[in-house]
Amino acid sequence: MDHDAVNDLMRTLAPQVLGALVRRGADFATAEDAVQESLIEAVHHWPDDPPDDPKAWLLRVAGRKLIDAQRSEAARRRREERVHDEPPPGPAEQSDDTLLLLSRCCHPALSPASAVALTLRAVGGLTTAQIARAFLVPEATMAQRISRAKRTITGERFDTPGDVGAVLHVLYLIFNEGFTGEISLAGEAIRLTRQLAAATSASAGTAGPEIAGLLALMLLHHARRDARRTASGELVPLDQQDRSRWDTDMVAEGVDVLQDALARDRLGQYQAQAAIAALHDDAPTAQETDWSQILQWYDELARLTDNPVVALNRAVAVGQVDGPRAGLAVLNGIDPGLARWDAVAAHLYERADETAEAIRHYTVAADRATSSAERNHLIKQAARLRSHGSRPPA
């Protein structure tokens, strides 16, 4: 077995082994340590002596590490341990523990950043070094973040899979981290959400349509990834993207997943956002976008969530359907303290042919941008209006 094959296999199997241990009642943090130790042994042994059943091998070794850890803990602290007398691992189990593991990693006691890091390691099977590189922090920092997260949830009892909403939010955050680094976090989020959707298709009950909704949302956005940036990394707005570069297979899959979810008649915010993304993906040109349907979905979404970003995007949709003046009237009812408020104002003023106001808002928006790519894009919008605009700046 070569090195890459060992790594791929370990990445797939580690979360399954962890899930099996946790489901038998092992403490999550202790079990995670045991799995990491079993992986280190696997790296040493597998290349020369590959096991017939790698998952059973890992379960056996991790189970042994877990019992060792529990015994030394018990001896040291002389206290009752509920996991102490768990039976040793038997043959590998087949059931999927994705939701069980995710709900531990996304426990409400954890900060979003901690939950994201723990999820990527314990369920995503990424190494601490890979996660650290993805977030541009030193490995020691990421290692601390993960071990603090594990301490935070140590001793928490989990008898039922936790809050699916919290899990979906963490997966959404991972997706939003993007796809530019060595590890595509967006791709990783899709993989995990797909796995969650498959694992819960029969059991998630009322949460099922929202899991599918989130998967659809991710697919329908990720389908545009190649068109979203120029070769030098600059942002390309939706209405200027080369739509021939959109991934039509991914769009088709997203639409299928979404239609199945909507048919179950349990609308939620992810399904509504996915529906908006689908309408954009469906338009052969920006001019053919069905803005009135998009606006209806934003109205629906505004009823489902009080997220201020939704309110801002709805103002853009109103501007498309009823004209920029109507959009500006909606915008004036929204808190101007929001980071993207000026960017939306600039766009609407530009469409209303108020070039000077548009330039002013693009300039303010650039100063308030939260990423270099966004900042550069907004500065260029101001520059474009200055060099081609019909009126000089005030």
Add this chain to the structure above:
Amino acid sequence: MAKYLLLKHYRHSGPKPVPGTEAMMDQWTPDEITAHIEYMGRFAEKLTESGEYVSGDALSPEGTFVRYDGAGRPPVTDGPFAETKDLIAGWMIIDVESQERAYEAAAELSAAPGAGGRPIHEWLEVRPFLADPGATAE
């Protein structure tokens, strides 16, 4: 090898701008901005290839002053100050053989194209890092 910080300012109280290069980026044309961004990207790539690039980041122009106000009290904040003379836009840290090489790299960064595709001749502040004393320094 020695580390140097190349500081890029939105505004600074250092030397006067070279005449004819005062226009801020939002007064350039979109193509000029693109050319500038591409030049900066290539510059970082070149320093990575030569084994001299350490890190670089850009900063938002809006910042706030913060200080301690006693135990149990929330931090005191002040600002942002729109008229502050010194405003850092970002930095690049390089690890190079000599001060001469650090200056050479800073000059290359300052030659990035601006309005009309001409070099911006921007003043960059070059600050040496204080290093650890060597093991044989006694």
